[in-house]
Amino acid sequence: MRPGAVVWVTGLPASGKSTLGRALACRLGARGIPALLLDGDAVREALVPAPGHDPAGRGAFYETLGNLALLLAGQGLVAVVAATGSRRAFRDRVRARAPRFVEILVDVPADVCAARDPKGLWEQARAGELPDLPGAGTPYEPPLAPEVTAQGGQDAAAIEAAVARLAGP
Numbered sequence: 001m002r003p004g005a006v007v008w009v010t011g012l013p014a015s016g017k018s019t020l021g022r023a024l025a026c027r028l029g030a031r032g033i034p035a036l037l038l039d040g041d042a043v044r045e046a047l048v049p050a051p052g053h054d055p056a057g058r059g060a061f062y063e064t065l066g067n068l069a070l071l072l073a074g075q076g077l078v079a080v081v082a083a084t085g086s087r088r089a090f091r092d093r094v095r096a097r098a099p100r101f102v103e104i105l106v107d108v109p110a111d112v113c114a115a116r117d118p119k120g121l122w123e124q125a126r127a128g129e130l131p132d133l134p135g136a137g138t139p140y141e142p143p144l145a146p147e148v149t150a151q152g153g154q155d156a157a158a159i160e161a162a163v164a165r166l167a168g169p
Helices: 017-030 040-046 055-074 088-097 110-116 121-126 156-167
Strands: 005-011 035-039 078-082 101-106 148-150
Touching: 005 017, 005 055, 005 088, 005 156, 017 035, 017 078, 017 101, 017 156, 035 040, 035 055, 040 055, 055 078, 055 088, 088 101, 101 156, 110 121, 148 156
Parallel strands: 005 078, 005 101, 035 078, 101 148
Antiparallel strands: none
């Protein structure tokens, strides 16, 4: 059995993380590599009670999300985590424990994310209604050396680069 892995797709809100994560999980499945998408928004909605977006709630959420990904990776799956993970420490704790780890930075400037803003998060942050939005009210710490950098959620070259890293031994 191939060892499992955690792929963390990180980037600012509305950068295309979920789109890229979904495409990557599908591409891996097409290659016969079992993968499961853990979309941060969907996992947050499934948790009862839902953790807050304040620093303590965010820390608890990413600890839980990371542990879920590690559990899946321990079963031989590729856990594709599509979540901001605004602090490097959130992602680095998972990296240190994962059998294999690939970090993908969806590198989209904040102004582009704010312009597309499908959930209205950036607008809420500008209005002062969402003070803890990473990249607006809360700092976002991009990876220092991501294994893959994507220029948006539909970056086919980045998806193939990640698949190549995961298809090997």
